[in-house]
Amino acid sequence: MSDGQTTIAIETRNAVKRYAGNIAVDQVSLQVKRGEFVSLLGPSGCGKTTLLRLLGGLEQPDEGTVLLSGKDVSGIPAYGRNSNMIFQQLALFPHMDVYNNIAYGLKVRKVAKDEIRRRVHEILELVQLGDYSRRSVSQLSGGQAQRVAIARALINKPEVLLLDEPLSALDMQLRLDMQRELKRIQREFGGTFIFVTHDQSEAMNMSDRIGVMRGGKLLQYATPDEIYERPADRFVAKFIGDTNLLQVKVLGTEQDLVSVECFGSTFKIRQEKGSSPIPSGSLRPLSIRYEYIRLGEAASHSANRLEGRVIESVYGGASIRYTLDIGGRFQLQASSLYQRGDIRYSVGDTLQIGFNPEDGLLLNDDSPGNGEAAL
């Protein structure tokens, strides 16, 4: 706990975990600051749960180190670490009531009985389950069981709270409620939370930072805005939010504008300042978010313009999603905000399509070494 280290709650350095020859976590280095809410996001089998278990000490890394508050804890089992985990199936002890479930960690640490009682009631207030201490866990609803699991972990005042998709079993509405609830608890409790999920909207809603994983690798670790605006590669772009991905050929660069060619059309794409120049002739994925595609009148001022025909239109309340055919050569998806009275295109309509140079993003190909991993 020397100076400078104190702001980092938990950290992995080049952590590697293999299962029977398969690599589950591949050279992951991750730093989580004290008080941060971090999500680990990725498709199933991407290694996010294994990484969480490494952080919690339920698994030990084959290579690399795990540091808790700057102290090397690799090799120390879960019961020797001051971090707590909330499991996917919650893992409440079925033979104990709510009180004894929550008190378990304190009893193990031989805390005095009076203090246990005081702290259990305190934490039950925090999770808003004041009167439930003598309930059997089988009598709890899904949301209440969640709160008990959270209380059981938080009562130990962990330096880091690890959450392994605890909301995945809940229905949509309860899930949104619990997301808010978790954020509130984190604010009031002031702890460091690491949350594993495969649901990108959940990650976007709750996190200060998101780590996107695939095939055991941490592809990008940044704020939600950054991940959405500047995804590290093709996979991240596709996984977070909806985007058109086009394979384009780079023609040349003038100042910060890159000319690219796609099925005979030429577009100008603005490049970030300071990014390395892209060699002419190379093939790159171009990402254009659905909502950045402008249609009709709005497209007339765009720098890149196309002619297209609507082949599908899906009404989504506040927005409409169109599938557009561009001269039979390729297709684009566009999502435009919709209010009553706005123009609404129907299937078969031909219209102007456009996007601005700053709305397109030239991506790196998928990070090397991922092979044909999930998705």
Add this chain to the structure above:
Amino acid sequence: MMRAASRIVGLFTYGNRPWAAQLLLLLPAIALMGVVYLGGLLIFGRYSFDLYDNGSLVRDWNGQAYRAFLTDPYYWTLIGTTFRVAAKVTFWSLLLAYPLAYCMAGLRRPGLKQTLLLLTFLPLLVSAVVRSYGWQLLLSRQGFMNWLFIHLGLTDSGFDMMYNETGVVIALVHIFLPFMVFPLLNVLSQSDNQLKAAAHDLGAGKWRTFFTITFPLSARGIASGVQIVFTLCLTAFTTPQLIGGGRVMTLPVFIYQRTLDTNWPMAAVASIFLFVSSIAVSLIVNKGADWLMFRRTRQGRI
């Protein structure tokens, strides 16, 4: 045939009588149990009130056999031996079966698990008579066990393991072990690894996790195993008869001897006593399992 059967069932279920079909399906089993089991009990119950006088049976209605059985200290030593043997066998088989079941439940390789299962259950394929004779060969003065003990320097002249309680207990433990392993394996296989991980995560070491999570949650399996083995021991006849050689007098052996010398009232009373005590043991063990699982932890005393 099928059509006739369904027509009969239809006859009963016509209108608002779905229970009739269920009753009809249960009828064969109920009839068999009623005649063989309940009938047997009633006949025995009747015999228990008869009088045994100088080797002959006198029809009567008196409670002399009951009085003798419950007051004569000789019968209490019989009851004591029977329960002591049953308790010892249950204790040792639980002690041997629990680690075995725990290991088997934790095995990841299905092939090894299958082999161990087979080895555990193999003895059930051999009749109790054969197994008891086998144990006679092993346990006798000149038997293999004593040969081994003498060569290991544990004893000079060998231990007495035949025709006494020790031998009976050893043989019974072997015979009834699978009945203890199976229910334990059942609950331990279902036991949730995530619960163990949760306990570790909350700071509990391996032993603490075992005693606060795994063990209480296996109480149902322990209860079933204890019930089965204990009641099987109470009623075991072949092994105490063969290994005990008449010197280990348990209630089933005693009942057998009384039926031979036509003292049916006493045999009946002892049988009824066995029947009632088996039920009592089952009920008590059930309550005990509840206590082990819930009461202790609910009071906040992990």
